[in-house]
Amino acid sequence: MWKKEFASFEIVDHSSQLVMGQLNINALGIWNIATVYGGKDAQTRKSLWNKLEDYMSGDEPGIIGGDFNCILSKEDKRGGKRFHLSNGSKDMKKFMVNNDFHDIGFVGPSYTWCNNKKGNSRIWERLDKCLLNSTALHNIPMAMVCHLPIDASDHAPISINLVENQNQILGFLRFEDTWKSYPATWNIILKAWKKMDLGSSAEILQRKLKRSIKALYYWNKNKCKELNSLRDELKKDILLLQIEEASEGGLTVDKLTLLRNKVHDLNVTLIRLPTWWNQRSKIRWQQVGDINSNYFHQYALAKRNKNMIWEIKDESGTVVEYLE
Structure with missing residues (x-):
């Protein structure tokens, strides 16, 4: 066959x-x-x-x-x-x-x-x-x-x-600070770390680190939603459930449990979001009150904007600009 x-x-x-x-x-x-x-x-x-x-x-x-x-x-x-x-x-x-x-x-x-x-x-x-x-x-x-x-x-x-x-061409893989808050990451790292490797201590450490970061990267890619989208989705679901609760005079046991779970997930997501922004800002001067402010977001977005290639010059010397 x-x-x-x-x-x-x-x-x-x-x-x-x-x-x-x-x-x-x-x-x-x-x-x-x-x-x-x-x-x-x-x-x-x-x-x-x-x-x-x-x-x-x-x-x-x-x-x-x-x-x-x-x-x-x-x-x-x-x-x-x-x-x-x-x-x-x-x-x-x-x-x-x-x-x-x-x-x-x-x-x-x-x-x-x-x-x-x-x-x-x-x-x-x-x-x-x-x-x-x-x-x-x-x-x-x-x-x-x-x-x-x-x-x-x-x-x-x-x-x-x-x-x-x-x-x-897979670029460098970066450890996300938010991964530490997911219980599943500990099992993923433990499984990757327990595997036997041969070579010097430095070579073994490098292989274990590389294997762990790859496992975390693909787990995150397939299991975790983008935090800003997840936040908006949870808020929408919570609002619909709360409207139903108000109009119907209450929720069934299953829907009440679902509402509580979504509120919990939203609170966890809101805690993770500042960590996500902080890693992308590459700054260390902010205080607790600045972490989720509009100014802080703009600073992080400005840094991302600097990394964009907005125009490039071709072989003939013509400048080609980025177009939406």
């Missing part, structure tokens, strides 16, 4: 819930691959997470794809009972955080499974996903997951296009 001049695949292990193997792509090297058919209950899937954790703990790029029989958020479901964060969802999220795997999104229909019933009994869910670790994302930053049409089955097939961006 494989054209060996392009790639070869070797099965390493298998069980009722997954098939694991190594894909050797001539242009991209060796990749750890796992195809999943998760059990229907959280207890059964625990053995799946344990197997994957044992197999996917190395430095090689890794991809996990298939039917997880688990959804992670309300956006993964339409119809039926309201989504709640079950033990099964928590186990999957914990595996992804602890082992540096990311859901990179998709193109195509929003859901990959349908119960094929009619009317109010019809349910759609995104049970099929494709997860990549940071090493894989670094090697193929242009990877794209596609949801294909549901045809002969009640599941939609999914595909991933391993596009290597030959022209990409």
Whole structure:
């Protein structure tokens, strides 16, 4: 089934819930691959997470794809009972955080499974996903997951296009001070730091630092929203919930919990924002009262503006200006 001049695949292990193997792509090297058919209950899937954790703990790029029989958020479901964060969802999220795997999104229909019933009994869910670790994302930053049409089955097939961006030049990676406030960063650094390295003490330290900053960079890129956008989004959601509470005379238990969580997330975001601005301003003279002032923002934006190239002279001596 494989054209060996392009790639070869070797099965390493298998069980009722997954098939694991190594894909050797001539242009991209060796990749750890796992195809999943998760059990229907959280207890059964625990053995799946344990197997994957044992197999996917190395430095090689890794991809996990298939039917997880688990959804992670309300956006993964339409119809039926309201989504709640079950033990099964928590186990999957914990595996992804602890082992540096990311859901990179998709193109195509929003859901990959349908119960094929009619009317109010019809349910759609995104049970099929494709997860990549940071090493894989670094090697193929242009990877794209596609949801294909549901045809002969009640599941939609999914595909991933391993596009290597030959022209990409990754600049220097900068540690973001805000990362320290996320609990997940400690697990990411610990996982990267525990890996064995050979060489002198200086070489080992350099490799560990480089590996840690890359893991944090790709985690942030795939998991964290831009703070200013997140702040505005949370304010909008809180306002809508508070309007509903006032007009309806109260909220359901689930919506009240949601409101409290969003208020908490907003407060945390507002605390992180001054740290984000402070790092970009490169100044040390501001006092606490100056941190989030309009003047401070303008100073940081002015510094960014200085780094812009607004005009350039070509070989013929013509000056080309930047145009929106």
